[in-house]
Amino acid sequence: MRLNYPVHVRIIRVPCTGKVDILHILRAFEKGADGVYLVGCMEGSCHYEQGNFKARKRVEYAQRLLDQVGTGGERVRMYNLTSGEAPLFAQYAQEMSERILALGPNPAKLAGAARKAKAAGETAGRGVA
Amino acid sequence: MIVANGKPLEEIIAAVKDRQKILVAGCNECVTVCEVGGTKEVGILASALRLHFLNQGIKAEVGETTLQRQCDREYLVQARETVEPYDIVVSIACGVGCQFMAEEFSTQPVVPGVDTMFMGGALERGVWSERCQGCGTCLLAKTGGICPVSRCAKRVLNGPCGGSTKGKCEISKDVDCAWQLIIDRLKALGRLDDYETLMPIKDWSTDRAGGPRKRIKEEVAS
Numbered sequence: 001m002r003l004n005y006p007v008h009v010r011i012i013r014v015p016c017t018g019k020v021d022i023l024h025i026l027r028a029f030e031k032g033a034d035g036v037y038l039v040g041c042m043e044g045s046c047h048y049e050q051g052n053f054k055a056r057k058r059v060e061y062a063q064r065l066l067d068q069v070g071t072g073g074e075r076v077r078m079y080n081l082t083s084g085e086a087p088l089f090a091q092y093a094q095e096m097s098e099r100i101l102a103l104g105p106n107p108a109k110l111a112g113a114a115r116k117a118k119a120a121g122e123t124a125g126r127g128v129a
Numbered sequence: 130m131i132v133a134n135g136k137p138l139e140e141i142i143a144a145v146k147d148r149q150k151i152l153v154a155g156c157n158e159c160v161t162v163c164e165v166g167g168t169k170e171v172g173i174l175a176s177a178l179r180l181h182f183l184n185q186g187i188k189a190e191v192g193e194t195t196l197q198r199q200c201d202r203e204y205l206v207q208a209r210e211t212v213e214p215y216d217i218v219v220s221i222a223c224g225v226g227c228q229f230m231a232e233e234f235s236t237q238p239v240v241p242g243v244d245t246m247f248m249g250g251a252l253e254r255g256v257w258s259e260r261c262q263g264c265g266t267c268l269l270a271k272t273g274g275i276c277p278v279s280r281c282a283k284r285v286l287n288g289p290c291g292g293s294t295k296g297k298c299e300i301s302k303d304v305d306c307a308w309q310l311i312i313d314r315l316k317a318l319g320r321l322d323d324y325e326t327l328m329p330i331k332d333w334s335t336d337r338a339g340g341p342r343k344r345i346k347e348e349v350a351s
Contacts, residue, residue, distance in 0.1 A: 023169075026176035030183065065177050068138040070184040111186030 005093035018051025025062040035075040035100035130159035131223040133243040144240045152215035155195035156222035166221035168195040199226025205233040265335025273314035280307035286328040
């Protein structure tokens with residue numbers, strides 16, 4: 001099919017979305033990811049029965065935590081599709097990409113850059129004096 | 130096990146916001162089983178705190194450790210090297226562990242990251258129910274193995290009271306009437322005659338009414 005999807009999506013393959021832990025999601029944001037989304041099988045058709053339901057609960061938990069720490073829960077999402085729905089996969093990638101572009105970068109990166117700029121400004125100021 | 134519930138993140142953030150080096154300390158016992166204070170939850174809380182500081186542009190170090198038991202000095206002493214470099218400890222063990230931690234590290238602030246709730250067991254994954262209040266004088270032999278102290282809202286010892294309707298307690302339709310459960314159980318055991326025997330007045334001095342309690346096992350105490 002050779003479908004295109006946004007280049008800034010990085011795919012991490014897991015045997016089942018049930019393998020994805022809340023810590024994987026949180027650490028991704030700690031390391032500077034702007035958004036994380038999980039693409040699992042359709043609900044009710046998990047090979048391991050509960051994997052995608054567990055993943056959805058973890059995504060919801062991550063959303064609550066990210067809202068509380070100021071990152072924003074809307075940066076995490078869960079999608080479901082079947083393995084034969086490649087166009088939908090590309091559509092979801094596009095949708096998530098647009099959502100993140102609208103939200104802007106991970107606030108941690110912005111705050112870090114602002115802190116570094118401030119520190120650099122102070123150092124330069126001392127140099128002039 | 131001792132069952133606890135995680136404190137709201139805002140409350141924990143408020144307690145640690147002015148510190149640069151924060152240690153999140155979990156416990157491998159009860160709070161691990163009730164999924165609120167084990168290694169996994171230490172990781173989640175530490176990660177959430179790190180994200181908070183990153184988002185604020187504040188440089189802070191959030192460490193993680195999980196002790197075998199926080200309610201045992203033996204393990205706290207071993208953790209000294211890990212704990213001492215930090216400005217503050219967020220203990221997500223039960224209230225006992227948190228207090229032992231504070232007593233052992235007397236010059237460091239120790240704040241709780243969980244609200245300790247009760248002694249109970251798991252009904253299913255993620256659902257825990259109270260079963261014991263540690264009253265110090267166990268009545269279970271007389272009540273068919275169902276505790277009226279912890280499971281009856283009024284701690285009635287010769288129940289049920291007038292608030293029992295269709296096996297449920299008047300405080301909530303989700304709460305079983307302990308005395309209905311006791312009667313059903315005694316019936317199943319063929320011991321319904323025991324129900325007719327009045328329970329004597331309970332000695333509450335072994336409960337909290339007698340003040341903070343201590344147990345000494347002479348055979349092993351030094």
